[in-house]
Amino acid sequence: MKTAVTKHIRAVTARKARPRANAANASPIVPPQAIAGRTLVLVIAIMTFLAGFTIAVVSVIDRAADAWASDIGREVTIEVRPLDGVAINGEVDKAVALAQEFPGVGGARGLSDAETQRLLEPWLGPGTDLSALPVPRLVIVSIDNASAFDVKALADAVGKEVRGGSVDDHALWVDRLSAMASSMVFAGIGLMTLMLVALVLSVVFATRAAMAGNRDVIEVLHFCGAEDRFIAGQFQRRFLLFGVEGGAIGGALALLAMAIAAWAIGGSAGRPGADQLEALFGRFELPGTAYGLVLALVVAVALLTALTSRLAVRRSLSALD
Secondary structure, eight states: OHHHHHHHHHHHHHHHHSOGGGGGGSOOSSOGGGSOHHHHHHHHHHHHHHHHHHHHHHHHHHHHHHHHHHHHHTEEEEEEOOOTTOOHHHHHHHHHHHHHTSTTEEEEEEOOHHHHHHHHHHHHOTTOOGGGTTOOEEEEEEESOTTTOOHHHHHHHHHHHSTTEEEEOOHHHHHHHHHHHHHHHHHHHHHHHHHHHHHHHHHHHHHHHHHHHTHHHHHHHHHTTOOHHHHHHHHHHHHHHHHHHHHHHHHHHHHHHHHHHHHHHHTTTTSTTHHHHHHHHSSOOOOHHHHHHHHHHHHHHHHHHHHHHHHHHHHHHHTTO
């Protein structure tokens, strides 16, 4: 070890004694070949791709949940249950007329027997005779001005004036949709956190491997008085380039994957299952905020890679003192 250190001291002294014209040709403290650069870039790209794809999927689901809640919030339903000795069609007409008088209501209409049968067809099968079953009739009330509409007042009026009538404002479904969207967001944040932790560990291992491959040079510089921040800066710059490259590749692939998914789903209109997907998610396209978040992720990955490398080097150098 003493001989190796002596040789490196002589090499450093010789480099310092060279003319400034040859300074540009000096080898960097952290040569690229000392780091498994391609492997690290690949790991960073994979982690960024997974995190970016998670952001995109969560954004689509969150936007779909907002659309569902908005659609549900623009309607309330009056349910008229059949009662013995009561003409249900007359009570439906009464509910329609009553709802149309309320402020904020854009319109109200009762579902026909054919529409009710289509609603129940997935459970009762086609061709079911609804007249033989105690099936409630529904009145759909469209809301134009939510701030002027009072659902409680409508429910009280329906309860008093429409026999067998009740109002459903779909609050339960809205709460469930909000809970589902929040769960998806938290799950996405959890997945991204795990991916970033794995990325940090990969950078730490790569940094230590690079330091092990250049241990003699680093020790000579350290004991000759080179500041820790100078040595750490060499690693930071090198790993910043790896982070930028891997993050850009992973982010671009995540956006490309979502664009391909949107194209594939958009081109499957009319195929089995396509209508259900469109009803579930609407038009399968990324909101503008998702692109911004993916770009921010690329920048964050590059900075995190550089900072992790710097901290790992400073900690290793502190152990030499």
